Amino acid sequence: MKLSISGTAFQMNNAEGFSKSFFVFQRDVSSANSIFHHQQSSCLWHCTMPPDITDLPENVVNAILMRLPLRDAVRTSILSKKWRYKWCKVPQLTLGDELWKTTNNLLSPSIKFTAIMYNILTLHSGPEWHSASALRFSSGTDTNCLPHFSPVQVEALGPSKISHLALENLRLEYGSVQFLAAVVPRRLSSALNYLKRLYVSLGELDDLSCSFRLIRSSPCLQDLEVKVSMEELMMKLMKFAAFIRGIEYVKRVGRVRNNRHKAGNGAIKLLLAKSPMLVRMLIEPNLYWVDKEKGVKILAELTTYKRASRIAKAECQLERKWT
């Protein structure tokens, strides 16, 4: 029997509220054979412990799939019917630039990239997005290999789909913001209602408006981590952020990289003044510019800033932590 995406959707709705094992079982109803297989194998599991990985708990299978490169994880869809959509339910997907790097220099990486993104977005557009709670875009420092989208390609990707993601955690490594700038339309059709954590690593000036859009469209944002290489950029971003809805809900600002004492502090001042929900802010000064003595001065200065939140704590990391 054919297992279509819509069919899965129906079963998933049915299974809501039931235990996980029931949920797995429910999915199997689509094939009478696999019910038989499931009962048989779970019986064996208790008697003789067959080392059949399908009987490993769902969280273990997810933990393994999560650690596989995306290409390898996608390939598991061909193992058996039971494995068809397992990779779609992995709680975290990592998309690295090795995916769309081409060996053929004549071929633009964006062609390959668009095809991959199209596949991922269409396959996950069903209810399975709900379990994809984290999406991580990583990219090397080589910005030349980054895809640039034409409007047609963006349309093909279905930009509105981005806003349907039940994303909770979005990590945009250096350079990958550009990709989203192309995919995220000027205005998101619906808010990223689930997004709680956002990490942005900014490199170039045109990254700004996209990050701004993302923050503005995330009413539930709690953690914001911004890494900037240029302090003016930080200032601008924070000026934007200070007037947007999303920032009011930010509870924790992790690691504001403060490159040079003066400019970075302006951003911190703004964040403190405009975030009534803020609980904790971690400031990581560039230790090349800021020595211990200077750091103490910064801390003293921080206490004089006006705070919108009564409980906000600003911490300054003055010693280099090697991890």
Place this chain on the structure above:
Amino acid sequence: MASTTETKQKKMLILKSADNDEFEIEESVGVQSETIKNLVEDGFTFVPLPNVYTKALIKIIDYLKKHANKTDSNDEEIKTFDKDFVNTTFDDLFELVSAANYLHISCLMNMLCQTIADRIKDKSPEAVRKIFHINCDYTPEEEAKIRKANAQAFEGQFDESLD
């Protein structure tokens, strides 16, 4: 006094495997497992583990003992131990990973899952099926369709070995 000698003595736990073998370990070693820790906190000193078989339990106790004595100086020694620990067959790894999952030992879980992922990486679907003991229930047409839908993932050469 009796009470002082008792506190000086190390608290012991008894773990019972699914094949009814019993193992005595120090409480400080056992509590690295969240499952055991919860039971100990509820006052248990005898812990039956109906989901963990003797073979896996022996290895896991070894692991816990080694990691309980973790200091800065024996970092290298533990690294070598871990390397040896995961150097085993896939079937053993699966048994260990389900035991570690049941016992909630997160560092061991992470290590085992990473090892399994690293070892099945770049393998052909056929090899992965054999490793996982999966029977393919697709018809050739269905299989071809899925391959076509995710053509990117199936490009290139794959490793056919089973280890």
